[in-house]
Amino acid sequence: MCTVSGSGRALCLLVAVTALAVxxxxxxxxxxxxxxxxxxxxxxxxxxxxxxxxxxxxxxxxxxxxxxxxxxxxxxxxxxxxxxxxxxxxxxxxxxxxxxxxxxxxxxxxxxxxxxxxxxxxxxxxxxxxxxxxxxxxxxxxxxxxxxxxxxxxxxxxxxxxxxxxxxxxxTRNTLRAAPLQESVASSAEEVYAGCSAAEYRCFGAPAGCEATKQCDVLFTYVTDGAEFKMRLMAAGQDDTYAAVGFSTDDKMSSDGVIVCAANDADNPPKVYYARNLDTGRDCEITSEANPESASAVQTWEKDGYFMCSFTQEADLVISDQMTIDLMAEHFLLVATGPIDASLKLRYHHSKREASAAAVNLTDASSPGAAGVPALIKAHGAFMLIAWIGTSGIGIISAQFFRGVWVGKKVLGTDVWFTIHRALMVMTALCTWIGFALISAQLGGLDFDHSHNIVGFVVFLLTIVQVFGAALRPHPDHRLRPLFAWGHRIGGVSAYLLAVTALLLAQQLAKTTLPDYWFWVVVAAVIVHLIISVLLLITDRCSSPDLSGSPQVAPDTDALLKTEAPGSPLRRAMLGFYVFSSAGFVIALVTILIVSTA
The missing domain is CATH 2.60.40.4060 (Reeler domain)
Known part of the structure; x- marks a missing residue:
């Protein structure tokens, strides 16, 4: 302990501080x-x-x-x-x-x-x-x-x-490997996954992260000894299905070389082929005979809902006379599975595909990472959430329950409720159309391989019908006006319910990794919408039975209304609560979408 004073004490303090810093x-x-x-x-x-x-x-x-x-x-x-x-x-x-x-x-x-x-x-x-x-x-x-x-x-x-x-x-090539190249063949899907878990093979599959969950639609594994590669291609399904890996200069398939494991003949085992993808990325032509010479030691099986091709591949992958791929160079890996017919026609693989996050050196000691969910898919989901959890619900209840509110007040030349309804439903349609364009651009066209896609396309069509139907609505005194009003209401509610269904079905898509609570957050948003609707209906019936907001009331005039309906302040309060809760649900769901699919 230091007992000196003055400069000695200062020196002691310096020594103590230095000792603590070491x-x-x-x-x-x-x-x-x-x-x-x-x-x-x-x-x-x-x-x-x-x-x-x-x-x-x-x-x-x-x-x-x-x-x-x-x-x-x-x-x-x-x-x-x-x-x-x-x-x-x-x-x-x-x-x-x-x-x-x-x-x-x-x-x-x-x-x-x-x-x-x-x-x-x-x-x-x-x-x-x-x-x-x-x-x-x-x-x-x-x-x-x-x-x-x-x-x-x-x-x-x-x-x-x-x-x-x-x-x-x-x-001339120096190569990294995880273990000496061996000729052992995995005899089951479980053994293939075990090779990934034990890091004996480098593994890349679809959907992203499936190597850990052991639920891959398609899986590509490989290991090298510096001169050649031991490769495995496995996919779920057995008859008329292919598993493929492409080697590309970017994360999209265009004119690239492909190795295919094809189970296209129920009477014979799967076979290995080389193929060349055409410029569109959707058409692929086989360029080799079955089990080509440079893919040696081919062994295949079909069992337990899976099929696999195991083979030893030379470092120079000769796809055709015009295309040779150096597997020692860096490439983006593109894995996919889909249907194939007896004539070796590979059909488009839709959502069962994955691209690596970056160009991969197959001699690296670590497995490549997936590119994850493309930005266009995330943007598509965000626009759909804004449309059907945000703006649509507010637009629907404004037309149903707010005709007797803000009576005598105009915005842009029409009643307040109608301006709100029209603006929000136009925004709903625009967001739906933008979302549809984004997903179409990502998929390269229409894709009906999942119920989410089918239901979403019906919603897209309904928004077109709703918008153009509203633009061509009959005059308030026309005899067809009541029929239009009921049809317009049924179309809007149907689109809302189908859109919510599509949002729930999005959780099942292979390309997303949405958590289980996604379902309950969407359901909670719908429940809030229903509760607010029921409360507004009760307020409407109890306070103003003659102003129920039925379709017979002209949708763009307040000629029948002279004063605000009783309970209007309460309705405005409930509308404000619903606007804020809808905004909160949209923010929460968009955040979950972005974070969970990153």
């Missing part, structure tokens, strides 16, 4: 390069021990140019300040470092075990979210993996953070 930092100039640290990769942080359990960091490597180089990336779920990184033989416990690193701006190199530039550490204790450096194989060969110790602060660090093994080969 645990919050890594060594500012990186790890020392002595033999003990190079061998153990353990920092000299006093009595502090490595953190137990899995490290919140990922170490990955991908082949780079020129041949013999890799880009090594360290990233994690939290920032880190220090790192000590080496490459070592993947097999055994030999601590001898391999190859050479190239330092980045905030790192420097260490010569470990007499090997120049064989380890890399930080040069400043700056907090960072990721680190990427270059490693050269030099004279190394065989299976290699990267090993690191990662430091968050003086007390908190993790050891043995390692990558998947890479294989250094003497060929």
């Amino acid at each position: 645990p919050g930092r890594a060594l500012p100039e990186g790890a020392p390069g002595d033999g003990a640290v190079c061998s153990s990769l353990r920092p000299r942080h006093g009595s502090h021990k490595p953190q137990p359990g899995p490290a919140p960091f990922r170490l990955a490597a991908r082949a780079a140019e020129p041949a013999g180089q890799w880009r090594v990336t360290l990233s994690g779920e939290q920032p880190f300040r220090g790192v000590l990184l080496q490459a070592r033989a993947a097999a055994g416990d030999d601590p001898t470092p391999l190859g050479r690193f190239t330092a980045s701006s905030d790192t420097h190199l260490i010569d470990c075990s007499g090997q120049p530039q064989s380890a890399l550490t930080h040069s400043t204790p700056t907090s960072r979210d990721s680190l990427e450096v270059t490693w050269s194989a030099a004279n190394s060969s065989g299976p290699v993996r990267f090993v690191a110790t990662v430091v968050a602060d003086y007390r908190t660090w993790w050891e043995n953070v390692h990558s998947e093994p890479i294989t250094v080969v003497t060929a």
Whole structure:
């Protein structure tokens, strides 16, 4: 304890503050390069021990140019300040470092075990979210993996953070693989999924995230040894169905090469084909014979509602004389499944498809991520929610229960209730039409493969009928006016109910990942609409039986009304509550849509 005063006390305080600050930092100039640290990769942080359990960091490597180089990336779920990184033989416990690193701006190199530039550490204790450096194989060969110790602060660090093994080969292509290429064949869908879970294969399926839930419509898995790929294509269904993976320069299928596993003959097992997609993205032509020579060791099965093709594919995928795909280069992966007939005519796959989020290097050690729900689909859903949870309900009740409110007041030359009704229903129609245009652009046309799409299309047609019917409505004194009024009301209510049904059915779409409570939020919005409607109906009947808002009352005049109906302040209050609650439901549902399908 400090007992001095004056300047001595100040010095004591400085020492105490410095002592407290030490645990919050890594060594500012990186790890020392002595033999003990190079061998153990353990920092000299006093009595502090490595953190137990899995490290919140990922170490990955991908082949780079020129041949013999890799880009090594360290990233994690939290920032880190220090790192000590080496490459070592993947097999055994030999601590001898391999190859050479190239330092980045905030790192420097260490010569470990007499090997120049064989380890890399930080040069400043700056907090960072990721680190990427270059490693050269030099004279190394065989299976290699990267090993690191990662430091968050003086007390908190993790050891043995390692990558998947890479294989250094003497060929011009250097390839990363998860395990030696084997000829084992999964005999069931469960075994295919097990290969994904155990990271034996890299996996990409549709819908997004299905690899974890084991409910893929189509699944593509692969692993490589540096010269060729072991691939599997599996899909749900057995007869007259295909599973396909395309290799594209973007996330849309156009003139791209495709590998197809076709179960188009009930009397014979599935077969592997090469195909070329045409410019439209909807037509695909087979370009090879069944089980082409460059897809060797083909094995297939059909069982338990699935079919699969397993094969070994050469790195040069020759689709046709005019198209050869280098599988060692980066490509967007596009997986799909759909119907196929006996003549090998592949039909459009509709919603059972998925694209990778970015171009994929098939030699990477991690499985690719899905692109998720396209922005056009999200925008389509948002416009439909604005139309049928927001504006339509307010427009409907304004016409049903507010003819006796704001009597004598005009907006844009017509009664207030009619101006509200017309504006909101026009907005409902416009949002519906915009939403329909967006989804049509995304799908490339009409698509009736799901009940949501069918019901939504009927709603779209009803909005056209409603808008043009209102524009051509008969004069208030015309004998057909009552018939129009009832028809217009029935059409509007039908469109509302069908639109709500379509919103509920959206939860079943393979392309979305809407949570279970989506159903109940939509139902809650409808219940609020019904409660407000019932309360307004009771108010209407009890306070003004002669002004019930029946269709016989002219929809754009208040000639029969001289004063406001009793209970008008209460009606306005209920309308205000309904407007705010509708806005709240729209905001909540749009947020759920965007967050859940990101």
